[in-house]
Structures are given as C-alpha cells and as structure tokens.
Amino acid sequence: MALLASTTLRYRGPLSGLSAEDLRRLMDRAAGSDARVAMRVRELIARVRADGDRALFDFARQFDRVELTTLEVPRAACEAALAALEPSVREALARAARNVALAHAPQTPRLVEVETEPGVLVGRRPDPLGRVGVYAPGGRAVYPSSVLMGVVPAKVAGVGEVIVCSPPGPDGLPHASVLAAAALSGADRVFALGGAGAVAAMAYGTESVPRVDRIVGPGNAYVAEAKLQVVGAVAIEAPAGPSEILVVADGTANPAAVAREMLAQAEHDPEAACVTLALGDALADAIAEEVDRLAERAKRWEIVTSALGSRGAVLSVSSLDEAWPFVADFAPEHLLIATATPQDDLLRVRNAGTVFLGERSSVAYGDYMTGSNHVLPTAGLARAYSGLNLLDFYRWTTYQRVAPRAAESLAEDVGRLADSEGLFAHAEAARAWGRP
Secondary structure, eight states, X not given: OOOOOOSSOSEEXXXXXXXXXXXXXXXXXXXXXXXXXXXHHHHHHXXXXXXXXXXXXXXXXXXXXXXXXXXXXXXXXXXXXXXXXOHHHHHHHHHHHHHHHHHHGGGOOOOEEEEEETTEEEEEXXXXXXXXXXXXXXXXXXXXXXHHHHHHHHHHHTOSEEEEEEOOOTTSSOOHHHHHXXXXXXXXXXXXXXXXXXXXXXXXXXXXXXXXXXXXXXXXXXXXXXXXXXXXXXXXXXXXXXXXXXXXXXXXXXXXXXHHHHHHHHTTOTTOEEEEEEESHHHHHHHHHHHHHHHHTOTTHHHHHHHHHHHEEEEEESSHHHHHHHHHHHOOSEEEEESXXXXXXXXXXXXXXXXXXXXXXXXXXXXXXXSSOOOOOOTTGGGTOOOSOGGGXXXXXXXXXXXXXXXXXXXXXXXXXXXXXXXHHHHHHHHGGGOX
C-alpha cells in the first residue's frame, strides 16, 4: 500500500500498509559498525595504552587544537564555573540534582541471606564500586544534565571516587556548564579529555588518569565505539545510539502536543528515530500536519528535518491492540502513552527504556527534572537492558557457609555429581568432610 505524502516525514499512512522492507528499516536502528571508525579507535586506544599521558596531550593538540599543560582540571575552576552560572540556571540544575538523588536513593539494594538447607547459608552483599568514570560530551552537544545523571547516582550509591572526563575548549578547560554540573553534583575529579582517548584512559589508566571500574555517559560515534572496544577491561552501561521516541496516541491526544514531543527528540541528532502510532487516520493526519508545521520553523531545522526525513513516521492503527505488539518489537528509548487511560495501558508495555504516562508527562521533563535517569537503552536494546540506575554502581559479593552436619549431608551427593563430570579431585574434596 502506498503511504501518504509528507513534506517532512519518511513514513506516513497505516501501520498495516508498511511493506516488509519499510518495517524492517523502521525497526532496525542499530548503528552499523563503521570499519574506519573502529580501526581508528583501535589505534587511539593502543596509543593510550602504550604512551599514557603523552598520547593524551598529543590528542588534545590534534583533535581539540589546544596545548594542555595539565590534564586534570583544578577544583577551583569547577567551583568558579558554578559560581559564575546564571542564578536561575544554577537553581534549576540544583533542583534537578535533588530530584535525581531522591529518585535513586530508594533503589539502594540490600544484603540477602537464605538457608537453602539446614546448615547451608547462601548470601549476597551489595558493594559500591571503587571508582566510576562519567563521560560528558563537549563538541556539538554539551549536556550538563548528563553529568548529573552519572555523578549523582554514583554518589548516592557510595562509590569511592567519581571522575568526569570532557573535551577541552580553546582555553584548555571543558565547557563551563559541564564544570559547574561536576561541582554541583559532587564529582571528585575532572579531566580535560575527550573522545576515544578519554575512554581508553579511564579504562586502562595513565600517569594522571586513574583506572575506573565502570564508564557511563553519552558520546559521539568514536566514544561509543571506544566503550565497546574496552568492555573487556571495564564495565559500561547499555550501548547507546541516537535518541528515539515512540508515541501511542488515541482520540484524546492533542496533535500539537504529540508533534512537539517528536520535534524535541528529532533535534538531538540527524539519526534520531521519531515514531507515532495514532488511533485512526484522522488523528494521524492531524499529527503529521503539525509535525510538518513545527519542523518548518524549528531552530535546529537541519537536524530536525534530517531526522524526520530518515527515521520519522506517523502511522495509523485501527485499534490500540494493534499498537502494543509494535511497541514490544520496537522497544523504544522513550515511550509516551498519550491516551485516555495511560496508567492502564502501561500494563500492556513490555519493552521500553522509560515510559511517560499522559501527554502532559513530556519527555523533556524526564530529560531534565523528574529525577528519573535519562541514560537509556536505544536501538531496541530495551528488550534486554534497563536505563542507568543505582544497581549499575554496585557489584555483588556472594558467599556461603556450610555447617559441619550439613557438610556431612552434602558430601556424597556432591561426590557423585563431581564423579559424573570427571572431576575426581572435586569429589575427594567433598567426600573428605563426609567421613567420621
């Protein structure tokens, strides 16, 4: 079935009218691994591992066009950036930090012990990570809010040390808003480092940059590729790609409100995916027309139109029952339920990074102020990954204790299982405690 024309959107018409190929393209948001990016990142990581700080200073000259004398940003510079922040912006940033702390604190895990048999105790203890690295972009995109999303939960979890890495500007320092956010959120150390070099430095350590246990935070294609390449040495959050939103709307939704949400995500990245499933052709047409109208006057017009032209869709469904299987398969980063009964419809949701209930629950509120973490899985990875949360800043110590009589009880069965696997020393170690 041919789709209706749109001046902005790539796909417009009934969901059932999408060809198999169009549906595949809409679903497939995974960024293909660019062989040139992967090879270049591999070279940069190798340089950092071999040359440490010297490589990082070279990268600053080559990529940031700045001559650094030190990699670490003085704490005084962070405090000065916070003090110089416009008062209303500082107040809003502080409010966001408070809400992030309040939303994450109840997620604190607890020690669990269970007696699986008389005298057999199995326990699991949550231990905060020793050191975490937060990457903060500093090129085309500067997101102090992402600094809060990484640093504040780590501090709430009790992580021993939290460092922030962000590219230097012409003055040799990261963007002032990033420094302010680092100071406000309680980051312990800040480094003027960007790109794959920063990721490698945090993963393996250099003379100046300490090795971390986990790296979190958004970045460009080189940062994303570097995080994937160092995953054998350090933990990362879910692999992340361009931003995305899926809206499910019924007749109670305001077409302009839905269009605003699509534009808000489209302005993030030319590869952002923005999709709406609307109940009925009339609502779908009204939303698509609003998207076209808003796109024409968008301040980030080139980014918005590029995103909507490649991965933008307003599709009609005959009933909401048709929408939910698509939602589960699409597994969006952001899901906005703009229906009459969003709380009830939440029960139908299987896969989503985070869900916004009702059209007034703008995704922008979640990006900045509700306290929910905005570091979320993209490209369908919400099928298996969750958004960044307090558990990401812990590792678990498991332990077990076997009392004397329990050891006697377990000995022979353990010995039989070990013998069956050909592990005879295991069998002997177990049976030794079953003897008088």
